[in-house]
Amino acid sequence: MPTLAQQVKHHAAELGFDDCRIAAATEAPHAAEFHQWLAEGKHGDMAWLARDPARRSDPRIVLPGCRSVITLAMNYFPGDTPPENPDPGYRIARYAWNDDYHDLIEKRLKDFDTRLITLGGTQKRYVDTGPVLERDFACAAGLGWNGKSTMQIHRRLGTWFFLAELLTTLELPADAPFGDHCGKCVRCIDACPTRAITAPRRLDARRCISYLTIEHKGPIPEEFREAIGDRLYGCDACLDACPWNRFAATSREASFHAREEIFRHRTRDFLALDDDSFRALFARSPIRRIKRPRFLRNVCIVLGNTGTPADLPALHRSAADPDPLISEHATWAIERIHARHPAP
Numbered sequence: 494m495p496t497l498a499q500q501v502k503h504h505a506a507e508l509g510f511d512d513c514r515i516a517a518a519t520e521a522p523h524a525a526e527f528h529q530w531l532a533e534g535k536h537g538d539m540a541w542l543a544r545d546p547a548r549r550s551d552p553r554i555v556l557p558g559c560r561s562v563i564t565l566a567m568n569y570f571p572g573d574t575p576p577e578n579p580d581p582g583y584r585i586a587r588y589a590w591n592d593d594y595h596d597l598i599e600k601r602l603k604d605f606d607t608r609l610i611t612l613g614g615t616q617k618r619y620v621d622t623g624p625v626l627e628r629d630f631a632c633a634a635g636l637g638w639n640g641k642s643t644m645q646i647h648r649r650l651g652t653w654f655f656l657a658e659l660l661t662t663l664e665l666p667a668d669a670p671f672g673d674h675c676g677k678c679v680r681c682i683d684a685c686p687t688r689a690i691t692a693p694r695r696l697d698a699r700r701c702i703s704y705l706t707i708e709h710k711g712p713i714p715e716e717f718r719e720a721i722g723d724r725l726y727g728c729d730a731c732l733d734a735c736p737w738n739r740f741a742a743t744s745r746e747a748s749f750h751a752r753e754e755i756f757r758h759r760t761r762d763f764l765a766l767d768d769d770s771f772r773a774l775f776a777r778s779p780i781r782r783i784k785r786p787r788f789l790r791n792v793c794i795v796l797g798n799t800g801t802p803a804d805l806p807a808l809h810r811s812a813a814d815p816d817p818l819i820s821e822h823a824t825w826a827i828e829r830i831h832a833r834h835p836a837p
């Protein structure tokens with residue numbers, strides 16, 4: 494007869510999770526550091542992180558009677574190269590090459606929850622959006638370790654996986670931690686274009702391109718615009734640099750593989766999107782969540798860094814956009830292109 498923990502892990506594998514490990518439900522080991530990070534304002538515009546930090550630090554406050562945290566990994570690696578995009582090209586963080594993972598993982602977690610109810614458990618399920626310090630519990634459970642980039646590293650999946658967790662009232666034996674395997678490596682710190690990793694495991698989100706191009710709502714500070722380069726949405730630089738990714742295999746979930754329809758667009762083509770065509774192109778994509786003005790802001794940054802005079806007509810139309818977020822960034826891009834290509 495399989496043990497309760499074996500049954501739980503069997504369900505996880507059946508539901509398509511690539512790893513499942515268990516941590517005891519205690520206060521998160523890095524609760525104090527998290528509170529300090531918030532106090533220093535390093536979470537930028539991500540106000541949701543600062544809401545109710547005590548709940549984030551202790552799963553027993555979130556789910557009374559919580560005994561265990563089931564930590565789960567799902568590989569999303571869509572491969573090394575996206576479908577070719579037309580010159581001058583742009584980069585989108587790999588996790589956003591296709592469908593929003595929240596939808597897929599949430600559905601699997603719901604099924605998982607139903608199965609655990611039949612085993613006598615009461616659960617709360619989370620993928621990113623939840624209140625728990627998920628990386629702390631993943632480390633405690635041995636689901637990899639927290640790398641110097643602050644990203645979770647898994648010995649088989651590298652950095653290309655989503656974390657999810659179920660808080661449960663089931664009493665499950667905790668798995669052993671795997672330990673820190675960064676050693677003397679500092680590749681992620683050296684690779685960061687904006688020096689956002691200020692020390693090992695210290696991220697100033699306000700300098701991070703992922704934050705600036707996704708979470709940050711307003712104008713992108715000028716000091717970071719050039720460093721963003723051709724990154725249209727998110728940044729994989731610290732992940733690409735990690736040697737633990739040498740073991741990464743392509744995800745078996747087709748909905749994480751690149752959506753060619755998106756990558757067929759030239760950078761300037763995106764400027765022609767109105768609200769409706771933006772929503773249609775990015776239906777089910779995580780990119781849809783930042784909405785058209787923020788996305789076009791990012792398009793202008795990329796064109797400012799990579800564009801040519803051929804991009805100027807589209808940028809001039811955007812410079813007249815009624816939304817100041819778009820018009821200001823388009824004007825900046827026009828000036829940058831003129832500076833690179835002075836009129837003869």
Ligand code: SF4
Binds near residue numbers: 689690703704729732
């Ligand atoms: S995502 Fe990019 S900008 Fe952010 S820490 Fe990593 S390398 Fe730096």
Ligand code: SF4
Binds near residue numbers: 640642676679680737
């Ligand atoms: S790049 Fe090196 S230091 Fe950074 S997370 Fe990976 S192993 Fe750790």
